[in-house]
Amino acid sequence: MGMISKSCLVQLRNIYPPNSLNKSSRTAIIQTVNVGSVIASAQRRHTMSSATPTGHTATPLLSNKRSLSPSTSSTLGVNPEKKRPTSEEDISHVTLAPLARESSSGFNYQALTESPPLNQTKHVVKALVRSHSSTNAELSYHLQQLRNLSKRKTTFSDDYRNNGNNEDRIRLTSSNLKIVCNENGNDSLVHSTIELKTIETSIELPAAWKPAIQQVTIQRDTWDHKIEFLLAVIGYAVDLGNVWRFPTTVYMNGGGAFFIPYFILLIFGGLPLFYMELALGQYHRSGVFTIWKHICPLVKGIGWATVLINFMTAMFYNTVISWAVYYLIVSFKGVVDDLPWKRCNHIWNTHCCVAADVGEYQYLSKLANVTIVNTTRTTTSTALTTTTRAPEKNCTRLVYSTEEYFYRALQEVDKADGFENLGKVKWELAISLLGVFVLVYFALWKGIKSSGKAVWITAIAPYAVLFILLIRGITLSGSSIGIEYYLQPKMELLKNFSIWNAAATQIFFSLGPGFGVLIALSSYNKFHNNCYRDALITSTINCATSILSGFVVFATLGHMAFVSDKTIEQLIVLGSELVFIVYPHTIALMNWSTIWAILFFFMVITLGIDSTFGGLESIITGLCDEFPNLFGRHRSLFVLGVLAISYLGALPTCTYGGDYIVTLMNEIAVAPALLLVVFVECIAVSWFYGVNRFSWDIKAMIGTRPSLFWRVIWYLISPMFLLMIFYIAMDNFLFGTILIKRTNLRDLPANVQIWSYLMVFAPMLCIPAYAIYKLYITPGKTFDERLQRAVKPEEPLLDLIRSRSAGEQQQQQQQEKTDVL
Known part of the structure; x- marks a missing residue:
């Protein structure tokens, strides 16, 4: 019998009208037992046809905090002499058993439990349960799809059949079970809850029973404060790309005119996908693997594709952060001496x-x-x-000292011969990279309880430094030159398709859907958290940060152009060179350059490490949810293993020619596969799961159903948006010119091109490969039958969403009839 390390809230109410029975009869409580073969024995000896004397009612365990009497235990077929478990860790299974049918209108339930020795009776329940109360708002979740549970049946072995009767059973699996009892029989009143700790359990409901299960939701860690979640999402979305990619993209694509397609595609492309992932994670409370069981099992390969993408990203993205760590350390030397990149009197400098x-x-x-x-x-x-x-x-x-420092002092690329000979690992960079992974480990080893504290520094500090640099930048001589270049609109370029493509690509990679990070982070939210408001807040802050960083970068570029008698065009560079060559050059021209260097590279580190937190948390959360017994029980060790693999994979980027690998992976490894992942994700949610069903899920959480505007975007606009930029990305990869250190990819050695194709297509192939596997293992006589089963949610546990009144159900039915989608 499978064990799944999750917990759930379960409230059972009889299907007959509440006023037909007395209070104790309306209350049904499941009691925890240590069963093994005892459950099988009890189930064989006790059938649904058994009855108790007229007028007998079960005494709710919640009311009297007592276990069953020895006589009752004997009636259930449980050996009263069996030793009672003395600790929470001994508890292993929970089973419902119907004791009597009091009337034709419903069932009465009693706990199937072992009775303790007589001298231990009084303390049994107290040792196992902890009571608290919750309001109706907390209990109003989760019942939208009870129909899925009632239809799902599982046949168990003979040990779990009643007297050999081959009765199908509906099976729920969970651990850390919370059992909710409505003592007052009124939804508007306070409900009492007993919580059974550290249970691994399998709940079996005979298919002949049709109890109204009003609430089932996964219980997992939640953010200590709402602001921690917002900071984590902002820290993930606002990364190094906001500093080095956005400003130059704006300049190269129409200046101020670029903001027109940028904001249009934010509303119709980026924000809907951002909102979708936040809502999916919060509602289903699962990582990138398990969530697809509840949406569309056929596309569960998205989870494996996401893991590969995040691993590849960790292998080069953290190397860039390690460069910033190296720069930060050597910047402190400027306290007693000049910054090492200011002069040409070092051993690594050339005569030029x-x-x-x-x-x-x-x-x-x-x-x-x-x-x-x-x-x-x-x-x-x-x-x-x-x-x-x-x-x-x-x-x-002529080569500036800042450029020689980056290539000849930091990386020592002169000791490498391109991809043919990358050279040895440079130990200084390897140690810097190790330091980055150590910081990441201590931020992630306890999950959101540790990362939620880390983001207070890593997400807020960059803004403090960014505002300081902005004030300093606009006060520099010549700063207005750079800002004018940044904002000068070139409206005639709006008719060029390339600008719209650049805007789509920028907004997509800036917000970052597809990495599974938004799903993982939002899965730790409280169920009724307003994810719609969060999506608006975080996406707005992300875009505002991008624009703000553009002012900082171009103000300093204007100053550099002014003092060096050059134009902005001659200074514009892309990628890491902007951060590690141009900006250090500008800092060298300032007074108190050491202070500005320390602040700047501290900002770069905090910007980058937040995104690393998110990417690796996506891997960890996904695998812990999917394999709880293997990984979830030993999270700290599992986190250590994930980071160790990532570090070993990143070591080649610490060689003398490591910058070649970083550039190659940054240019091609992520974009095409990520776009396909989000496209399939959007299709699975909007078309297979159903945009209407998804909308009602959101209403269950925030009380408001998304308008027709959002549903049309999810159903039509977003898939078209994603398909367009995916086509462009693949066309560019297969037929375009991709410069890797000023060399076309197609002119690189054959082994490099092979690795390039593997990096692009390996994550993509995860999706169809798993789909084929899923169709193969799904029972069915025909392909159509298998396909229908494969696209239908297979885990009803998360499908039991919120309880709705008859009027509300009628409203949904009428709404679905009138909706176009």
Whole structure:
């Protein structure tokens, strides 16, 4: 009999009218027992046809806190001499047994339990239960799909049949069971609850019974404070891409005009998907594997695809954070000396190095014995009149000290030979990377109880630093030049499809659906949390942060252009170079540069590590929910194992040529597969599970059903939006030009191209591979029959959603008839 490490709330009420029985008869309580073969014996000896004398009523255990008498236990077929479990850990199973039918209108239930020795009777229940109360609002969840439970039947072995009668049974599985009793028989009154701790249980309901189960919901850890969830989501969504990708994307795609397609696609593309994942996680309270059992089991391969994507992301994304850790450490050297990237007097510098804190003209006027070729700038030609008397070296390009520090001091790429020879692991980078994973471990090892505290620093600190840098940036000379470039609208570019594609890609990867992070984080919310409001708040903050970071970046670029006598076009770079070359260069030009360097790289670390928390939490939550006995019981060890695998996988990025791997994975490893994952997810929820059903799920949580606007977007607009950018991403990967360190992917060695295809298609193949497997193991005579079963939710435990009045059910039926969707 399977054990699942989850807990649930179960309230049982007889299906007859409450006024037809007395109070004690209306109350049905399940009592915990240590059974083993005792349950089988009791079930064989006690059948549904058994009856008790007229007028007999069961005494509710909640009222008297006492176990059954020895005589009652004997009637149930339980050996009264059997030793009673003395600790909570001994409890293993829970079973319902009907003792008597008091009238034709309903059933009366009694606990099937072992009776303790006579001298232990008084303390039995007290040792096992803890009482508290909850309001009707908390008990109003979860009954929308009782029909699924009543239809689902499971045949057990002979040990679990009544007197050999091959009676089908409906099976629920859970642990840490909470049992709710309505003592007053009135939904509007306070309900009492007894909670049985650390139980692993299998609840069996004979299919002949049709009790009205009013509430079943998974109980799991919840955020200590609502703000912790918001900070976790904001910290995940606001990452390094907001600093290095968004500003340059705006500049290269129409400046201020880019905001028009950006906000349009936010409303019609990004926000609906963001909202969908928050609602799914909160309602089903499951990770990226288990949740698909309750939506569409056929697409459970999404979970495996998500795990692969997050593992690949962890292998290169944390390396970028480790670079920032390295920069932060060496920045403290600036307290007693200059920042190491300001000067050209280090062993790693070349003869073509230009110090970061002097202008190019001033530097060239002091050069001797250097010839500069293939240059046309006035400053260079002027300098040549005095610097070409005794040429010894040729410089085809002047290199700033910040660039040489990043490539020659930090990574030492000069010791590698591209992908053909990546060189050895650089131990300084490996230690920095290890430090990142150690921080991540202590943030995740206790789940949201530890990560919820970490985000108070990692999510708030970047905003404090960002505002400080913004104030400093706009006060620099020439900052207005950069801000003008950032915001100057080029409306004529709006008719170019490339701008709309850039906006769609930016908003999608900025909000970050598809990684399973939003599902995992929201699964720890309270059921009635307003996820709609959370989606609006967090997505708005994310977009505002992107815009704010653009002001910070371009204000400093304007200052750099002003002091170096260059244009913004000459300074614009993409990706990590903006963070590790351009910005350190600008910092070197400021007064108190050491302080600004420490603040900036601290901000980069906190921006990045929040996203790492989210990605790895998605893996951990998903696997712990899917394999609770294997991973869930030993979370701290499992977290250690996940991080160890990620660290070992990331070590190649710490080699001398590691930047080649980081660039390759950043460019191609995530985007196409992630887009397919979210597309299939959207189809599964909106088309197979049903957008109407999903809307009623949301109403169960927040009390308001999403409007037709949202349902149309989920059903039509979002799939079209995702299909469009997925097609563009695949077309670019298969036929476009993808530059990896200024070299086209198709010009790289064959083994690199093979790895590229594996990284792109391995997560994608998880989805059809699992679908084929699911169809193969699903019983059915025809393909259509198997398909119908495979797309139907197979876990009714989470399908028993909220209790609704007859009028409310009628309202839903009328609404579904009138809805287009």
